[in-house]
Amino acid sequence: MKPNLRHLRVFLAAVDSGSISQAAGLCSVSQPAATQSIRKLEEHFSSKLFDRSPQGLLVTAAGGLLANRVRRAFALLDPTLGDLSPRLHLTATSSQLTALAAAVETENFTLAARKLGLAQPSVHRSISDLEKDAGRQLFERSSRGMHATRPALRLAQAVQLAFAEIYQAEAELGELSGREVGRIVVGAMPLSRSSILPDAIARFRRRRANLPIQALDGPYDDLIAGLRRGEVDFLLGAMRIPPPAGEVVQEALFEDELIVVCRPEHPLLDEADLKPAQLTSFPWVVNIPGTPARNMFEKVFSAPNRPSSLVETGSMVLMRELLQVTDHLGFISGLQIRSDLLQGMVVRLPARLPDTTRPIGLTFRADWVPTSAQRDLIADIRAATADIWGDGGEDGIRTHEDL
The missing domain is CATH 1.10.10.10 (Winged helix-like DNA-binding domain superfamily/Winged helix DNA-binding domain)
Incomplete structure (x- = not known):
């Protein structure tokens, strides 16, 4: 009420x-x-x-x-x-x-x-x-x-923004009296859900055992609309360049590399020097149009070298299952699919593609003032990022082989 x-x-x-x-x-x-x-x-x-x-x-x-x-x-x-x-x-x-x-x-x-x-x-x-x-x-x-x-x-x-401030007040007053009030809502894009956010939440839970955290997935446009209405506290994932709106600010955390993955028995793994034409002759699993990953794919494989057979999906599960039973190639973040790579469910194809890095970071409303609990979770996200990527500088950015 x-x-x-x-x-x-x-x-x-x-x-x-x-x-x-x-x-x-x-x-x-x-x-x-x-x-x-x-x-x-x-x-x-x-x-x-x-x-x-x-x-x-x-x-x-x-x-x-x-x-x-x-x-x-x-x-x-x-x-x-x-x-x-x-x-x-x-x-x-x-x-x-x-x-x-x-x-x-x-x-x-x-x-x-x-x-x-x-x-x-x-x-x-x-x-x-x-x-x-x-x-x-x-x-x-x-x-x-x-x-x-x-x-x-x-x-x-x-x-919506005004009442969001009142909800923030309820959380701050609750904490002042030793109560955990409200919840934290994170717009979690695919990469963050599979790597950074689980580690950050585990850290957060050591200090705040009960405060609800809601990790929302969905199309980026829906998440950014929720952020602008005050329904989402912040976003974590691939940044948009330029930012999507004037009242939105972004904080880069690291650069992520997009790689080509396939099943362990894929015939291209026997090739010593892969040429682009060999890649375009195979079917691909790629992200949906309008996403940063898909935009990079379109730049790398522009016409007339664009693959003719594409499966478009935002589901890493669908990509993984399809790669395991077919000769499809997948274009995805190395960090996002890191667990599957380490388990041998898919492997990285030794093909270096140009300009396949993208900034990953946090997105906020420009005038947003977080509560103490929200600041703690953001600090834990930064700490989780530092553990994976070193100090966050250029020397700390690793490829999958380094991980």
């Missing part, structure tokens, strides 16, 4: 003024209502936010943490609300904005209600009230369904 936005505004006013009565006046509520707002927030966050003294209200450590996050949340939310209507920041409620974000995502009131666990009329009423206060429609209705307007799209993203 999300905290009441008006309660959060009263809380910030009390932090800034050091007085419940002044906060009540600034927010146009009665003093008992302001007092109740603070009490409700203390119950919601299970934390004492103020100490009372003759000099006024003194913000506790928990109150200071919450105030920082709430300021960030309103800095994201209020400009977008103000663009719609000057008074909307005073009238919009958490339930209305949550309904809006769900409706924008699903483009359907019934699906939005199902996502939120509410009745469809409740979602419809929340959005209708929001549109009335905004003085404009936020969705365009037609016989084909409904579509969010540009202002609605901007507001939905601001809502």
Whole structure:
């Protein structure tokens, strides 16, 4: 359950003024209502936010943490609300904005209600009230369904990012009182799932045994969209050059080499000096279009030397199983398939291909401020990387034979 936005505004006013009565006046509520707002927030966050003294209200450590996050949340939310209507920041409620974000995502009131666990009329009423206060429609209705307007799209993203800050606050306040609250969501691309992330999570669990970690896989576009909405904390895997959006930053961890692999009995293993034409005459298993690995494959094997038989997949399992029973060749990260190489399930074909390295790293929102737990996991990812690749510099980048 999300905290009441008006309660959060009263809380910030009390932090800034050091007085419940002044906060009540600034927010146009009665003093008992302001007092109740603070009490409700203390119950919601299970934390004492103020100490009372003759000099006024003194913000506790928990109150200071919450105030920082709430300021960030309103800095994201209020400009977008103000663009719609000057008074909307005073009238919009958490339930209305949550309904809006769900409706924008699903483009359907019934699906939005199902996502939120509410009745469809409740979602419809929340959005209708929001549109009335905004003085404009936020969705365009037609016989084909409904579509969010540009202002609605901007507001939905601001809502999601603002509430993400509140979730971060809940995690920080929980840790301050010795509780593990919330979860860490990592957008894990294929390479990270098979090598770096398992080691990093094992390290993390030695210090934080219970905090949930969710490793999401899926198409890159879906993961980066989740990151930009605040649903994903950070991505780990192949970087995009240039970055996909202005509000996204990337941190390189190492350079990964893409190699050619095949079954141990493949006929090309008997060849001493492989020529490109020999490679293109065999069928291949490659990544799906648009991925960095596939883009590199297209550069190496451009027309007219492009193989005519391709199986496109993001599944390393499918690649491995197909290579073991056919003469297909696979184009994949050496680190990603390292375990299969060490077990002899596939082998590296002794063919050096030009320009087959790519940067692997972390992707964040530019203005993201991680919690202590998130910083710990990121530190463990960097440590796991250093163990595999030495100091992360050029001399620490190894080929499969070195590993």
